[in-house]
Amino acid sequence: MYNILICDDDADIRAALKIYLSGEGYTLFEAENGAQALEIAAREPLHLILLDVMMPAMDGIAVTARLRQTSNVPIILLTAKSEDSDKVLGLNVGADDYVTKPFNPVELLARIKSQLRRYAQLGGMPDAGGHRLQVGGVCLDDETKTVTVDGAPIALTPIEYNILRLLMQNPGRVYSSTQIYELVWNEPALGSESAVAVHIRHLREKIEIDPSQPRYLKVVWGLGYKMEKGV
Amino acid sequence: MKTRLGERIGVRALAFFLLAVSSAVGGLCLFGTLWCETCNWYANRKAESYFETEAFYGEVERDIRQIVQMAGCYGFTLETEEQYSSNSSNFTYRLWRLDENNPEAEGELISSTYTETSPSVTGSEIIRASDLGYLDPIAEDEANALYRVDWIVDGTLPVGDSYYYEYLLFVSLYDERYYLPVIAAVGLALSLGLLIFLLWNAGRAPGGQRNAGPAGFLPLEAYLLLTVGGGILCLSLMANGAQNILGTALWLLGLWGAFLFFTDALMGVCARARAGVLFRHSLSGAILRWVWRLVRGFCRWLRDSFAALPLVWVAMMGGVCVLLGETILTLLAFTSYEFFFLLLWLGAQVLLLAVLCRFFSGLYQLRLVSRKMAQGDLSVRVPAKKLWGPLREQGEDLNRISEGMSAAVDERLRSERFKTDLITNVSHDLKTPLTSIINYVDLLQKEALEPQAAEYASVIARQGQRLKKLTEDLVEASKASSGSLPVNAEPTDLAELLTQAVGEYAPRLEKSNLEPVLQLPGEPVWSMLDGRLTWRVVDNLLSNACKYSQPGTRVYVEAEQRAGRAWLRVKNISRQQLNIPADELMERFVRGDASRTTEGSGLGLNIARSLAELQNGEFGLIIDGDLFKAWASFPLSAPPVREEPPEATAGLSCSPDSAPIPLTT
Known part of the structure; x- marks a missing residue:
């Protein structure tokens, strides 16, 4: 122990x-x-x-x-x-x-x-291949479509999974709600961006210990969202 | 301090007395020496008797000439005979008028007092009237007249005339003639020494003090009048000359007196100069001072009465004077056709222009400074010393106002910062015991409790959470209002921020049975903001909306770009009647329901306002019946320099038509 x-x-x-x-x-x-x-x-x-x-x-x-x-x-x-x-x-x-x-x-x-x-x-971690994305303790395997946080598997909806994948592709980069909507839903936003905020919040509740003090998935107020880079 | 000898007044008086004596002795001896010299006693050692001396023959010569002049030329025979009778003079004579053509002849006897005595000294002399030198020009025919005088001096000198006194002098001086110059030298040297001593010590008093001397009470002029006047009076004694021995004595006395008086005058002046009251204690100085005071007083009176006039009156009087002068000068210049007046007129115009320019430039400076102060820059100062008159006073007042205000602002900032530090420290200290309370209540609630006890524990838990929130809000409110929060402003999209905020608040709004309505312009609203601080503003507003809204109503969240500013608004319908003025609601610890039973610290709106103002924004509340509107506005800004739209990474691009991906857990 x-x-x-x-x-x-x-x-x-x-x-x-x-x-x-x-x-x-x-x-x-x-x-x-x-x-x-x-x-x-x-x-x-x-x-x-x-x-x-x-x-x-x-x-x-x-x-x-x-x-x-x-x-x-x-x-x-x-x-x-x-x-x-x-x-x-x-x-x-x-x-x-x-x-x-x-x-x-x-x-x-x-x-x-x-x-x-x-x-x-630590040390027992498999090498990150082309199909694996990792930011801090969050690990996304695009082949098996699985996400683990500090080794514990997490259940995500397809939209949440796509948003997380988008943000983890470029950690540190800020995506606005409109960009996220257009890249994930693949259609013009036309005022539906508020849906993104709700999905992000759900995602954060799943991967963060304290959703109001996120470590990984951060809100950049007035600009968008990003995956923290240096965790 | 040791008293020096010269500082004693008694010593100085003694010295003065000694000076008088020594100068008298020295002077007399000097005179005696000179006399002996004129008598040729130093050269002619054989003169054993008075009647052989040069002095005696000089005296005889003088008498002869007087007799010729008086009895011969003017014919005052009686007077002359009386003067030279054997009763009143040792010298007697016979005066003969000789024939000019035959001087050998006996001639005519004019006057005679000739008295034979024994022993006696006799002689005879022929004298020409023109040789006397000072004949009246009318008696010109007399000029060539020749006279012979036979004279005889009684050898026993029975009468006390000048021959007698000269004889006495001879008797007393002749033997001492070699001592006289020595005594004269000693006496005069002593006099010189005493004079220097007196002048050097004049005005000194015991203990190194200074005073104007014993006659210091007299004004300088009066003193000089007394001493110099006395000296001049003495000098006038000398005017009679020293024809005979008595005249000589008088002449000497006058010289001596004048010397003493002038010495006194010099001493007085020295004493006054040393005491530093030479001009102060003098009539002319007093008069000058009085006149100066009078003039100065008049000038002051003029200035004060001028200053007491209202500015309008001064300006009016000045204007009238300038206009009058201007008119007169113009008339003079253009009617007299004199070049001088034309030049004067031109000079006056230039002067007037310069004064006006100076005045208005001062006014302009005052205006600049007061404008800057009005804009909040309290560091500017009026260069008041370069201004004049009322403008200078105005400038100085302005400077004082500015100083007072900056002092007040500094003081306020200091006390705010102090308050913030205090609140921060106190809340840190509160947090440690609070941690234990919350933890142990949590543990308590996990125990199997009686239903009643479980209810009590839940009250403690709830209030513990409230206390926690309160300490956090307190720190934030004091930091926001004192301006000690760092602001990292960058171009921020207010519309995006509100979208994110409503997304965050969706579950809480749903729980409170509220429907959010997001009203956005459809394009970004850019403003220089610190996103995290603006989020706290919106957070507080939405949190209030959740807490105090009537369930089942809508909450409107709006962003707008209007009148050059970015606006955000949150509107909701209050559950309870709002009977508190909007301004008061923004004060600390004021809440709409005034009951303090519900969750919340009463700091939310205060924090929101402080945070908005920190970002150069404005914040306000509007209460219209039950409609509660909160708004904030910020200056607009340019959009940020955006990076390229993200490129989809190969192999990980989102497939546009990808069906929901089944996820395994």
């Missing part, structure tokens, strides 16, 4: 996380500051670390930077800071995901599972 380190200076939050995670059968370690976290990380073989950002002694950003020098263990930052600049900083020093307090326990569990799946499958 997996070893997970919970690092937070608030004992109540650690206890709550333990209750949630122990139900899933993980082996849990606790640390109440950054120094302890580094100590445990050096001692135990860990598979995932939940790390608070604002802690005494050594904050989460510094711990992440230190851990990344030797290890590629998944790190999820937990923090009360919700500004975009804080998220960017956290992800840039090497964190894999970012969850703001107060968090939804179900969503946090989903993110933990997703990171563990990817971590466990």
Whole structure:
């Protein structure tokens, strides 16, 4: 089973996380500051670390930077800071995901599972052939017409599948609703673009853990939609 | 501080007294020396007796000439005989008128006081009237007259006349004649030293202080009048000359007195100069000062009374003066035909033009600056020092207003930022305990609870979620209103954005039993916006629509391009009666239902307005009965430089007629 380190200076939050995670059968370690976290990380073989950002002694950003020098263990930052600049900083020093307090326990569990799946499958990933498209944990096989997210298969409708394929062909490129409509439905839009928004939302609900904070399928407001490039 | 000797007034008085004495002694000795020199006593060492000295014969010569002149030429025989009688003079005479053609003859005796005595000194002399030098021109026939004077001086000098005094002087001086120059030199050197000492110390007082001296209370003029006047008076004593020994004494006394008076005057001037009151404490200075004060006061009065007049009156008076002057000058110039007046007229025109130009350029500068201030640029300042008169005052006032306003704006910005920081920090601190509350309520709800307890737990869970939303909104509202949110504006299609937004909101609208109606112009509406911020505006408006709309109604979402601006509108029918003014609804924590029981923080519209204004937009609400309209407008922009339409990748192109693809899971 997996070893997970919970690092937070608030004992109540650690206890709550333990209750949630122990139900899933993980082996849990606790640390109440950054120094302890580094100590445990050096001692135990860990598979995932939940790390608070604002802690005494050594904050989460510094711990992440230190851990990344030797290890590629998944790190999820937990923090009360919700500004975009804080998220960017956290992800840039090497964190894999970012969850703001107060968090939804179900969503946090989903993110933990997703990171563990990817971590466990790293290296065992088959080569992407001409018929395979991959963006981050999202994998689309155009031969078998299957889509997996972090290894878990997803059921899509044909329209959703075509939209996803279009966006994954050019990750980072922004397609407007009209373009998507014309390329997927293959007919002039003539005011039917609003259908695209609904399909995109459904697609996002299937491939994203938190649809309102998408990692892969992003809304570029006022311009269109895109598949995130560098995940 | 040590008191120096010269600073004591008593020492100076003593020095002055010494000066008087030493100058008197020195002067007398000098005079004696000179006298001895005229008597040739230094050359002729043989003069053993007074009656052999040059001085004696000089005296005799003088008497002879006087007798010839008075008794011979003018005929004042009686007076002369009285003056030279043996009772009143040691010198007696016989005056003879000689025949010009035969000087050897005895001649005619004119007057005689001749008295034989023993011992005596006698002599005789022939003198020509013209040799006297100062005969009246009328008595020209007398010019060649010859006179002989036989004289005799009583050797015992019984009468106290000038011979007697000269004899006394001779007796006392002759023996001392070699000491006199020495005493004179010492006395005069001492006088010079004392004079320098006195002048150097004039005006000094004990302890290094300065004052105008003992006579400092007198004005300079009065002091000079006293001292210089006294000196001149003394000098006038010398006017009689030094014919005889008494006259000489008087002459010397006058010289001495004048010297002392002038020394005093010099000392007074030095003292005043040292004390720095030479002109201040003088009548002429006082008069000058008084006149100056008078003139200055008058000028001030003129200026003040001018300044107290209203500007209109000043302008009117100035205008009348200019017009009058102009008219007179023009008449002069064109009736007199004089080149000078023509030139004057021309000069006046140029001057008038220059003044007008200056005035209007100042006015123009004021206008420029006030226009910029009105446009919100508070950094501009009027160069008030280059302006004059009322324009300068105006400029200075304008500068003060600008400074005051920028200070107020800065202060406001600072306090807003401080508030934002405070709110952000507080909400960070709130989030940690909130996390535990939400988590443990969630855990609680998973336990097998009594129905009543489960209901309580769900209330806590709901309110916990509300608190979470509230902290997030609070941070966002304060950030949006203080302007500390970064804005990444780029050309954005408002129509596309609304399409996306309605797509996002479709399930929530459906849940609230609302039907969205999207009204778009059919072409993109480009505007410089930050898409994420504009989405938050629309998000807040649609969220409100979901929360407060009457179920079963339609929600209109519109984009439009009109009057050079991009407009977005959200209209819905309120579920409850809206009895709050539109402006108040946009304030923080104000909600239409005023009950605060439903979900929501009351910050949504405030955030929407702040975010719209951050993007150079405007935001407003219109309440018309139950119809609730929210609008925002932004400046239009050019469409972005679009990349090429996406090319379909080979092998992965969407087949136009592809049937729905069966998907396996």
